[in-house]
Amino acid sequence: MMGQSGLEIHRTQSSVISAMQSLIESADESLTIALPKSALSAFMPQLSAAIERDVLVLLLVHGDETASTPAYEDIATAVRTIESGITPLLVTADMQRGLTGHSGLLTDSMAEHQATTFDNENLAHDEFTMFLGSHWLMGTECYVADMCAFPRTFSAFQFAVLMAALALREGTPITARARVLSTTDRTETTISGPVINARQSLVYPASSKNPAERSLTIDADSGPVTVGGAGATKEAYECLEITLDRLDDH
Structure with a gap:
């Protein structure tokens, strides 16, 4: 059981694998996940099921160059590779909970390492930000999912930004209808219009030098407005839910 702090220590390989699978x-x-490539097989069923549930899966793999490369399209939305020894073992789920520790726990069952699971939104947000702002940026993109079928509604704003970026990258005009909160007075409203920009560093080409920035610019009736994710402050609106569609379908 976790303590009141929401932390639990894992010192065995089997315990860490079970915690990560859960x-x-x-x-x-x-999901954001950083782990040795050689350990991927232990999580393939869970990752595949996550993709089937339409979960955004950002997977960062490192280590053994001789380890077989799985069919990434079955287990991830985007995959990057990074040199071994740079990245810790890291998982975040829904930016609410996660695990961090030494990646040697998955590659050496006799090593004296440990990992910590946490059920704490602030910790999860910090780990998510570190993952994208540091480790993900150092990685090399080796797989990105195809642009999704539209229309599609997203509650995970970063997933909407990624798919909008892919659409814009491919020259596919898209429109958005978003339920949002004003970042100035917190009033709720709905805005809609063509998506004219996606600021992000999730996929190539990165359009923002700030790794924490994920925003869309929508050409609404009143003119272009910016929409950010949960906790947005620099954008005009914070997104609660957004539907993307092909512009030529209207």
């Missing part, structure tokens, strides 16, 4: 299974919207 975290992956718990995700409804998004």
